Amino acid sequence: xxxxxxxxxxxxxxxxxxxxxxxxxxxxxxxxxxxxxxxxxxxxxxxxxxxxxxxxxxxxxxxxxxxxxxxxxxxxxxxxxxxxxxxxxxxxxxxxxxxxxxxxxxxxxxxxxxxxxxxxxxxxxxxxxxxxxxxxxxxxxxxxxxxxxxxxxxxxxxxxxxxxxxxxxxxxxxxxxxxxxxxxxxxxxxxxxxxxxxxxxxxxxxxxxxxxxxxxxxxxx
Numbered sequence: 001x002x003x004x005x006x007x008x009x010x011x012x013x014x015x016x017x018x019x020x021x022x023x024x025x026x027x028x029x030x031x032x033x034x035x036x037x038x039x040x041x042x043x044x045x046x047x048x049x050x051x052x053x054x055x056x057x058x059x060x061x062x063x064x065x066x067x068x069x070x071x072x073x074x075x076x077x078x079x080x081x082x083x084x085x086x087x088x089x090x091x092x093x094x095x096x097x098x099x100x101x102x103x104x105x106x107x108x109x110x111x112x113x114x115x116x117x118x119x120x121x122x123x124x125x126x127x128x129x130x131x132x133x134x135x136x137x138x139x140x141x142x143x144x145x146x147x148x149x150x151x152x153x154x155x156x157x158x159x160x161x162x163x164x165x166x167x168x169x170x171x172x173x174x175x176x177x178x179x180x181x182x183x184x185x186x187x188x189x190x191x192x193x194x195x196x197x198x199x200x201x202x203x204x205x206x207x208x209x210x211x212x213x214x215x216x217x218x219x220x221x
Contacts (some may be wrong), residue, residue: 001172001181002182003021004184005026005185006185010045023052024079026083039073047076054080055081056083058084080102083127084097086109092121095122099122105125105126105162106118106126109128112147115151115161124160125161128163140165148161161181
């Protein structure tokens with residue numbers, strides 16, 4: 001499974017990218033607005049840090065302007081993935097941009113039917129929002145399972161399932177068990193994934209025992 005980081009915070013991206021576990025980044029207008037910078041500048045800086053796909057979302061809602069914005073964003077860097085909403089105009093823009101060789105992330109997916117349409121439109125990624133479905137007492141992971149099952153029936157579909165709106169590590173584990181291609185994870189949740197109290201206490205015990213020997217590994221060679 002690929003790990004994308006869901007943030008526009010450059011400091012967070014730089015720090016987490018150093019783990020060598022980051023395969024890409026997703027952003028949206030809300031995250032960009034929090035940075036206080038122009039969208040093009042933020043995307044350019046992120047693309048300079050991360051070599052994998054970086055999702056940059058259009059703000060237009062009509063086909064013609066989505067296309068203009070998408071083409072503009074795609075010129076910022078070769079690893080930009082243009083993000084479009086799952087609407088009729090968004091699917092039309094996806095089809096056109098994909099045929100032009102631009103990676104496209106179709107976002108705000110909440111049904112398997114929508115995901116099927118996105119794959120037909122040539123999307124590089126489809127982004128189902130599991131957390132928002134859970135908030136409505138629906139099972140977001142059932143949607144992921146449905147999409148993965150449908151895509152598996154059609155080998156010509158190259159669209160990757162990118163699980164979005166992740167709220168906790170269990171979402172990531174469930175998505176990985178189902179076989180989703182990508183999870184886009186908030187920095188806080190990614191850190192929760194490698195942090196465990198038993199790991200911390202176990203390490204402290206090992207180091208305490210080793211300290212009693214008065215040795216170091218290099219000195220023992």
